[in-house]
Amino acid sequence: MSSTHSRGRRATFSLVVFTLVAVLLGAKLFQIQVVQAAELNEVSKDKRAVPVSIPSPRGDVVDRNNIILATTEERYDVQLSPKNTRVRDGVFYRFSETNNNEMVAVTAEEAYEEIGLVTGQSGAEIKQIVDEALAVDEKSDFAYVKRSIDLEQLNELKKLNIPWLSFDYNFQRIYPNGAVAGNLIGFSGYDETPLAGVELSQDQCLQGVDGYETYERGADGVALPGSNVIAKKAEAGGTVELTIDADLQWQSQQIVNERVAALGADWVRAVIMDVKTGELLAVAEDGSVDPGDIDSSEASKREARAYVDPYEPGSTFKTITTASLLDSGVATPHTPYETPWTYSPDPNVRFSDWFQHDYENWTLAGIMTFSSNVGTAMLGTQLDAQTRYDYMRKFGFGESTNTGMPLEDAGLLYKAEDWDLQTSYNVTFGQGLSSTIIQTAGAYQAIANAGVRIPPSLVKGCVGSDGVRSEIDHGEPIKVISERAAAETIAVLETAVEESWAKDVLNIPGYRVAGKTGTSEQPDGQGGYKEEYVHSFAGIFPADDPQYVIVSSIDSPAVYATGTAEAIKIVKDLAEITIRAMNVAPSEGAPKLYPLYY
Amino acid sequence: MSFPLMTEPLSNRPIQTAPAESGDHLKPHLQSVQPTLKKNKRINPLFMTLTAVIGVLAILSVQLWLNLSVSSGAYEINELVYQQRELSRSERALKLDVNMLASPQNLATEATALGMVQNSQPAYLKLAESAIAGSIVQSTSQPKANLVNNSALKDLQSGGVVNSDKKASDDKKKQETKPENSVKPVKNVAVKNQKSGVVAENDSSQPIAWKGKLAAPTTR
Numbered sequence: 001m002s003s004t005h006s007r008g009r010r011a012t013f014s015l016v017v018f019t020l021v022a023v024l025l026g027a028k029l030f031q032i033q034v035v036q037a038a039e040l041n042e043v044s045k046d047k048r049a050v051p052v053s054i055p056s057p058r059g060d061v062v063d064r065n066n067i068i069l070a071t072t073e074e075r076y077d078v079q080l081s082p083k084n085t086r087v088r089d090g091v092f093y094r095f096s097e098t099n100n101n102e103m104v105a106v107t108a109e110e111a112y113e114e115i116g117l118v119t120g121q122s123g124a125e126i127k128q129i130v131d132e133a134l135a136v137d138e139k140s141d142f143a144y145v146k147r148s149i150d151l152e153q154l155n156e157l158k159k160l161n162i163p164w165l166s167f168d169y170n171f172q173r174i175y176p177n178g179a180v181a182g183n184l185i186g187f188s189g190y191d192e193t194p195l196a197g198v199e200l201s202q203d204q205c206l207q208g209v210d211g212y213e214t215y216e217r218g219a220d221g222v223a224l225p226g227s228n229v230i231a232k233k234a235e236a237g238g239t240v241e242l243t244i245d246a247d248l249q250w251q252s253q254q255i256v257n258e259r260v261a262a263l264g265a266d267w268v269r270a271v272i273m274d275v276k277t278g279e280l281l282a283v284a285e286d287g288s289v290d291p292g293d294i295d296s297s298e299a300s301k302r303e304a305r306a307y308v309d310p311y312e313p314g315s316t317f318k319t320i321t322t323a324s325l326l327d328s329g330v331a332t333p334h335t336p337y338e339t340p341w342t343y344s345p346d347p348n349v350r351f352s353d354w355f356q357h358d359y360e361n362w363t364l365a366g367i368m369t370f371s372s373n374v375g376t377a378m379l380g381t382q383l384d385a386q387t388r389y390d391y392m393r394k395f396g397f398g399e400s401t402n403t404g405m406p407l408e409d410a411g412l413l414y415k416a417e418d419w420d421l422q423t424s425y426n427v428t429f430g431q432g433l434s435s436t437i438i439q440t441a442g443a444y445q446a447i448a449n450a451g452v453r454i455p456p457s458l459v460k461g462c463v464g465s466d467g468v469r470s471e472i473d474h475g476e477p478i479k480v481i482s483e484r485a486a487a488e489t490i491a492v493l494e495t496a497v498e499e500s501w502a503k504d505v506l507n508i509p510g511y512r513v514a515g516k517t518g519t520s521e522q523p524d525g526q527g528g529y530k531e532e533y534v535h536s537f538a539g540i541f542p543a544d545d546p547q548y549v550i551v552s553s554i555d556s557p558a559v560y561a562t563g564t565a566e567a568i569k570i571v572k573d574l575a576e577i578t579i580r581a582m583n584v585a586p587s588e589g590a591p592k593l594y595p596l597y598y
Numbered sequence: 599m600s601f602p603l604m605t606e607p608l609s610n611r612p613i614q615t616a617p618a619e620s621g622d623h624l625k626p627h628l629q630s631v632q633p634t635l636k637k638n639k640r641i642n643p644l645f646m647t648l649t650a651v652i653g654v655l656a657i658l659s660v661q662l663w664l665n666l667s668v669s670s671g672a673y674e675i676n677e678l679v680y681q682q683r684e685l686s687r688s689e690r691a692l693k694l695d696v697n698m699l700a701s702p703q704n705l706a707t708e709a710t711a712l713g714m715v716q717n718s719q720p721a722y723l724k725l726a727e728s729a730i731a732g733s734i735v736q737s738t739s740q741p742k743a744n745l746v747n748n749s750a751l752k753d754l755q756s757g758g759v760v761n762s763d764k765k766a767s768d769d770k771k772k773q774e775t776k777p778e779n780s781v782k783p784v785k786n787v788a789v790k791n792q793k794s795g796v797v798a799e800n801d802s803s804q805p806i807a808w809k810g811k812l813a814a815p816t817t818r
Contacts, residue, residue, distance in 0.1 A: 068697050074687065151691040176697035178748025250702035250746055257745035293749035509719055510731060576718055585722060586731040 049214040054230070056208025057171050059237030061185055061198055063246040064279075064460070068176055070185050070199065070291065072237075075172040076154045078119060078145040082133040084164035085111075094161040111162050118156045119146040148172055179290035179297070180250045183304045184242065184283055184405070184458060187291035196303060198240055198459060199291075201406035205462035205470075208237040241460040242404075243279035248272060251577040252284035255570060260286035263566055264558030266532075269306050270570055271441045272578055273549040275540070278445055278454035278474070280403065280438070281548075281578070307401075310411040310434040311553070314520020315371045316538040317430025317440075321380040322368060322492055323447055324391040327485035330382050333365045333492050336598040339375040349422045351377055351429075354519065366596030369496045371517060373429045380428030388427070389416035394480045395443040396453060397435050402474050404459025411435035430520060441551045444538050446478075447493075448546035451486040453478045490514045494543045495593045505568040506539075508575055510586035514546075515539030515571065517564050522555075532556035535563035539571045542587040550574045703748040710741050 032040065061070035090108035095101075108130075113123035126145055133143040145165075149157075154167060173188055186197015194200040211234035216227035252270055260268040265286075272282040283306050289297040325331040339360045342352035353372050360366070367375030380388065392398060398413030412434040419427065426432035435443075438456055446453030455475035463469050481489075493514035497503055506513050518536035521529040536553040540546045552570035557563045578584060698704065715738040722731040 067700075071694065071697075073690065073694055151687055174694060174750060176694065176750050177701040178703060178750055179746045180702060180748075182747075247702055253746045254742060254744070258742060288746070290747040290749050293747065296747060296749065509735075510721070580717070580720060 049216050049227075049229075051212055051214045051231070054211040054213055054232075054234040055171060056210050056234040057236050058173065058192070058208060059206040059239050059465070061202075061206070061240045061242065063181070063242050063244045063249075064281075065245065066241075067246045069181055069242070069244075069246065070173060070175050072171045073174045074169045075148040075150065077147045077168045077170065078115070078149060078157060079166050079168060080130065080143055080145055080162075081164045081166070082130045082140040082143050083138070084141070085130050086134075087164075092163050106162075111160070111165075114160050115145060115157065115162070115165065118153050118160075119149060121146065173291075175290070175292040177246060177250070178292060179288045180246055180253065181242070181244050181283075181288075182291050182297075183285050183288040183301075183306070184244065185291055186304075186406075187289060187294050187302070197291075197406070198242065198404065201404055202240045202459060202462065205238040205240055205464075208465070209235040211235070236465040238462045238464040240462055243274075243277075243281065243457055243460055244283070245281045245581060248577060248581050249282040249284065251581070252282040252574055253288060255573045255577075256284040256286050259554070259566065259570060263554060263563075266555040267305065268552070268554050268570070269437050270552040270574055271306065271437050271550070272574055273441045273445055273456060273551075275445055275448040275546045275549055276454075278442065278449075278456045279460075280441075280456055280458050282574075283438070283458070304405055306437050307403075307405050307408045308436075310409050310436045310439075311522055311534050311555070312432070312434050312520045313430040313440055314518035314534065314536065315373075315429055316516050316518035316536050316551075317433075317435075318368060318371065318376045318428070319447065319489065319493060319516045319538070320392060320395055320397075320430075320443055321376055321388070321428045322364065323395075323481050323485060323489045324383060324388060325364070325379060326488045326492075327391075327451075327481035328383055328387065331364050331379055333363060333488055333495075333594040334598065335364045335379065337362060337364070337367065337375050337379055339367060339372050339378075341374065343374045343378065345378075345425070346421055349425060351422075351425055361597050363595055363598050365492050365495045365594035368492050368516070369499050369596050371496075377425040377428045381425060385416040385419055385424055389413075391480070392427075392433075394453070394478055395446060396439050396455070397433065397443065401436070401438050401442060401456050403438065403456050404472055404474070408438070409436050411439055430518065437551055437553055440536075440538055441549050444540060444549045444551065446480045447486050447489050448540040448549055449486075450483045451479060451481040453480050490540060490543060490546065491592050492594060493540065494591045495596070498591055498593055499596055501565075502537075502568055505565050506572050508572060508579070511541060511575065511579065511584075512543035512587040512591055513539050513541040513571075513575060514543040515541075515568075517568065519564050533560065533563065535567045537564070537567040537571045539575065541575050542584065543591065544587045544589055547584060548575070548578055548582075550578070698748075698750050701748055701751060703744045703746055704751055706741060706744050710743070714741070715739065716741055 057072040060068050060072075062068055085108045091105050092111075093103045093105055096104045109123060109127065112126040112130075115121070116123045116126055129143050129145060133140040148170075157165065157167070171192075173192065175182070175185065184197055186194060186199040186201075188194050188199055194203050194206075199206065211230065211232040213228055213230040213232075215229070216224045252272065256268045256270055259265070268286045270282070270284045271280060273280055283304070285301070285305055287298055287301040289302040294302065322331075325335075326333070339353075339362050341355070341357045342350065344350040351373050353370075353374055360370070360372075362370065362372065362375055364375075364379060367379065383391075392413060398410060400408045400410040402408065414423070414433070419432075423432040442453065442456045445456070454477045457472070457474045459472050461469055461471040491514075493516055494512060497506055497513055497515055502515070502517060506515070516538055518538070519533050520536070522532070522534055524530045532555070534553055534555045535557065536551065538549070538551045540549055550571045552567045552574070554563055554567050554570070557566060718737050718739045721734050723729075724731050
């Protein structure tokens with residue numbers, strides 16, 4: 001009986017102890033798994049998982065045919081561990097190149113020479129880097145050998161199997177076409193901060209979103225294979241599509257660069273615009289910046305001057321006056337005016353033509369052909385100031401274009417009520433107001449497009465990394481003048497070319513071109529005008545079926561007399577490259593010319 | 599339901615009725631089975647132990663094999679991911695090189711070096727009207743030297759020391775193997791030019807400007 005009793009007690013005791021231990025363990029388990037779970041997870045994660053940021057590449061800028069104008073490429077930094085170069089008396093072993101089973105000893109000096117051969121440094125230079133780093137800190141574990149090497153160099157360096165050499169990558173902006181459209185693309189500063197052009201205005205589209213990943217590492221710090229977890233994927237930046245045609249742009253820049261040197265001009269600019277869409281195909285300026293090598297260009301030419309440097313358009317603006325007269329019905333191309341060479345309608349107001357002549361019995365078409373300031377002013381002012389001002393605004397003067405650049409100047413156009421008497425006359429022939437070359441092209445586009453002005457555009461849109469396209473709103477099309485008035489204006493402009501010396505310069509066999517010259521004085525900033533002129537030509541071609549508007553301007557050429565002819569020649573050259581690049585079919589029919597005299 | 603019972607042998611009857619009579623009668627039956635079981639176990643312990651040990655070993659080795667194959671798979675994946683990254687890197691670098699080579703500056707330089715001229719005013723054939731649009735008398739113009747900077751191109755051409763070294767050695771090789779393959783057309787040109795009285799400058803390193811009619815094969 002006693003043995004049975006003690007056995008029962010032992011069993012009870014064991015049971016109690018067992019239960020107690022089980023309860024204790026259960027409680028601890030509960031504490032670890034539930035109560036402290038989050039906290040412990042956090043602590044352990046930091047010890048095991050190492051977070052690494054995944055940088056996102058900046059998006060591309062492409063032209064209308066998807067030719068890459070700006071892109072982002074990986075470049076590599078070469079680093080070394082200065083202290084490790086001295087380990088084992090500066091000797092390390094690696095497999096021989098000739099015999100894979102044999103190990104050969106390599107000294108640090110030999111390795112410096114090998115590295116230098118790839119990076120373009122001398123062995124002594126690299127040794128100096130190591131010595132300097134160790135002089136500052138004898139346990140130094142990091143120094144750059146060379147930054148931003150390309151993939152080919154990286155692969156060559158990896159083949160050297162140098163244990164103390166390591167590599168890191170970063171992104172670098174590359175412009176494969178150099179200065180082609182460099183004025184429009186813009187550029188970035190040293191820390192990749194966009195500073196100008198589309199790089200700046202479309203920064204939001206181009207910027208990607210950085211991601212990050214984690215990997216787990218063992219006690220020795222080595223990453224465990226397969227432990228990489230991408231916590232957040234890097235999103236690449238979007239692609240900005242331009243309306244520019246890279247080939248046309250390059251050819252235009254060639255012409256402009258060649259002309260500015262030959263003419264000894266301050267600057268030369270030219271624009272090619274698609275009539276049906278208002279898209280800019282080329283915006284060429286002399287000495288445009290090469291975004292890949294900003295220092296090689298003059299500081300004053302790094303901006304898109306076509307957008308930020310307006311000038312008084314001069315006689316090319318007479319077309320706007322003519323179009324307004326024709327649209328409002330105040331005049332027809334045949335409207336006569338007995339034109340003196342100089343005229344003073346009021347005591348303190350005087351304006352003159354560019355050459356002396358007797359009273360001429362010119363029609364409106366004749367006044368345009370001979371580019372008479374007096375005739376334009378006297379016919380133009382038959383429309384009241386406010387109406388003329390309204391037409392100018394509808395043609396896009398006095399307000400900023402919105403093509404997609406960071407800064408687009410509005411030019412200077414005073415309100416009609418602020419015009420003094422002289423200004424009221426001057427604006428009819430394009431003085432006393434200013435516009436950018438883009439605005440001038442935009443106004444001619446309205447005439448070429450049957451009176452409908454489609455706001456000019458440079459940036460088509462942004463295609464995100466997810467393939468979603470977003471268009472940029474450049475503004476609504478505006479009906480400026482009637483279709484009839486537009487057709488008559490083009491015919492007047494064709495008459496102005498065909499019936500003048502311009503015809504010989506502008507001769508493109510098979511193609512009809514309508515256009516207007518302009519030679520304008522520029523303000524000297526002190527209330528007067530400078531001695532030098534801006535010579536321009538604004539053309540529409542083919543005149544029978546307008547497809548392109550081309551405008552050129554030359555500032556202060558060394559020889560005044562040939563300036564306007566040179567401006568026409570630039571338009572001719574640009575028309576020829578456009579014909580080739582865009583396969584423009586020749587004109588049909590004979591031009592309808594208006595009589596110059598009544 | 600009672601019919602099947604009627605067909606059973608008589609000897610079974612007492613056993614069927616036994617539980618109803620008394621529980622003690624069952625014991626002898628159960629006890630008689632136990633000795634035979636013990637007898638069997640006596641032979642088996644070693645066998646059982648061996649089986650158990652082998653079983654455990656088998657499970658462990660399968661587990662080990664699984665572990666090894668999974669982790670070696672992980673290394674393989676790692677290696678492949680690395681390889682993929684390297685390949686996509688070089689693909690991108692090559693694409694960029696193509697972009698730079700296709701830049702108008704480079705194309706113009708290459709085309710000019712080949713002696714190409716441009717047709718400045720093209721004419722068009724209108725098939726529907728069997729007419730020529732534009733002037734058939736064509737003027738060509740000499741392309742001008744490039745005036746638009748491209749620093750990217752400079753990078754590409756100097757392309758690191760390795761690149762240009764390679765190019766140089768490749769060029770050397772080409773020159774060494776050149777005479778065999780390329781001498782024939784040069785000879786032909788020289789012969790033709792001599793016939794027409796023009797002295798040919800037989801400089802094989804320069805592109806040869808073609809003069810006279812285009813050569814056509816004689817077919818019969």
